[in-house]
Amino acid sequence: MSSHYEAPIRRPLIVGDKSYHDITVEVAAPVEGKANKLWWTAFTIALLAFLWGIGSIIYTIGTGIGVWGLNKTVGWAWDITNFVWWVGIGHAGTLISAVLLLFRQKWRMGINRSAEAMTIFSVVQAGLFPVIHMGRVWNAHFVLPIPNQFGTLWTNFNSPLLWDVFAISTYLSVSLVFWWTGLLPDFAMLRDRAVRPFQKKIYSLLSFGWTGRAKDWQRFEEVSLVLAGLATPLVLSVHTIVSFDFATSVIPGWHTTIFPPYFVAGAVFSGFAMVNTLLIIMRKVSNLEAYITKQHIELMNIVIMITGSIVGCAYITELFIAWYSGVEYEQYAFLNRATGPYWWAYLLMMSCNVFSPQFMWSKRLRQSITFSFIISIVVNIGMWFERFVIIVTSLHRDYLPSSWTMFSPTFVDIGIYVGTIGFFFVLFLLYARTFPVIAQAEVKSILKSSGEAYKLFRDAGGKNPAPAKKITKTVKTTPKVVVEDASEQKNTLLGTLGVFDAATQTADDLKLISGVGPKLEKTLNTIGIYSFNQVSKMTEKEYDLLDSLLDSFKGRAKRDDWAGQAKKLKNNG
């Protein structure tokens, strides 16, 4: 027997006394249940924002980039700010699923699915901006090195902007494949639970016929590990290359070698903040507090605190190097950021990104859900302004004082930005209702080591591993064996449960018992079981008898605790 021991000092990652079946039921619940009013409200708002964004994009494409607030000095502003902001948010998903997998951090399992979904959805938003900014979007395929009518006209592989095309598309597609591979067993779980044929069909299609053979699992784990190994340098390369877009230029304030690590830390910082924003809501709405615990949120807060501090160090290093370099243009660029006309944006960035995460040193604050939520929003605002400060303040004072200017966004700039936020939430809300939002197969594999009940059992001196609720009942059935003494068994069963008298008693709707469908109800009726009263009297012996009478549904009554359920229903009725 393998050991499930985990140091008692580690806090449980699955709260409460859960069984494997409980995990299945609770992860499937948001998908199988109906959407509530809150979901519909949020979805409607997000959809409206999305539609506004589509309108703004169509207007931009139809009229030209001139409808944005850009001018000849500030040629990059909101579009690139939004692009970098969205790409940055995406980084947390890969960090959680890949880097934490390489470090064997079990707490990733409760949150990796949603974090990866967030990655994919936000990279989709990010990709929109450079594409729209091309102006003539119908020529977007020109960024790819494909043979064309010009014969020898290829893309320029020396350009960081082209590196970005390769980096972002590799990142998006590899993240998608990583995510989907992890989803297969969970889609299979939904498929095998699905009752309605349409759902069954859809989840069969999505699960690619996942079967769960030992060999499949072996390959699955190896593939996950290798993908994590590939995705880790990939995610670092993506934001590094995004920072090259700036660092390889000769604009003071952009031309710095510190950019790659600084951008990556900033990306992880903002990404974790967004994961916190989304999951704090989701754990509540989808009743997943047992799997996305306070411990998860606290750990994410610690990551936010550390990466926030790295970002703070980078800001200060930049200022120091600007002074130390003795380059006047560089010195002016940074002085202008802090004291020029955009001082308010600089102050917002500094207070949101450097100051606010420092609260997380306090254990009480980082364990507070409300406080974590507020900080996560603050950090997202701060990181948007960081990109705005880097991009716009470096451009608006160029080498020619006669062309110095300011930037103000038009309603189209704002519309596209709000539109991408809407699009993101449309995707995320749809995801939350149709996908298994917790990697339930992986969570099941850590239940015995990190489940609260198992940990408590071991702390109390229980033997390791904690015993499963072991039922050593064996039911031997071969399809050919016909139960010959059925009538005799029937009588024994009814002898203990009591005979139902149709004249004096009314039959109950046995379908109310979870696990009993119309077909099973009919079978029970033929045996002579009609009322909750009868079912509630069932014990181990009766379950066995019942099993021997039923052809299918073996062991079902016991697993679903029919007697307990019937007792409740009886008392309610």
Add this chain to the structure above:
Amino acid sequence: MSSKVIQAMYNDDDILMDAVKEVRAANHHIEEVYTPFPVHGLDKAMGLKGTRIAITAFLYGCVGFSFSIWMMNYMMIEQWPQDIGGKPSFTFFQNMPAFVPIMFEMSVFFAAHLMVITFYMRSRLWPFKEAENPDPRTTDDMFVMEVAVDENEQELVSFLENTGTVEIKVTEK
């Protein structure tokens, strides 16, 4: 030889592991084990060979790396060398530093995608593929061990009954 198999169902991964070891020790042939989540050590207990999929990923990565070098050399150096911003691209090695990011991205792209495609093909996973798990509960909380029947069916059934199974089914394959 008959193609009969016995499917023994278990409700716990530790019980399953013990059962697998017992069945192997008694020299019965385990055809397959279906589990709802990865049970660590199960492949070793069953005597499965290690997977070579990581090696394929390395090879695919090499293909991507070579392809990117060939592509950029052909497009930038051979077919139409240009002088871009005072940085002429006339030899591969002088231009190579600018090609590093794309060499890396292409290696990752090829390694990741081709490995996953290999995995899907080898494990027979694709859209519209029918699932083959013997019981829908094997994706929930049940574990099924499929043991081949060689001679004595009754003996094997009673042997399996003592391994902590909760259900036993004999089926033709």
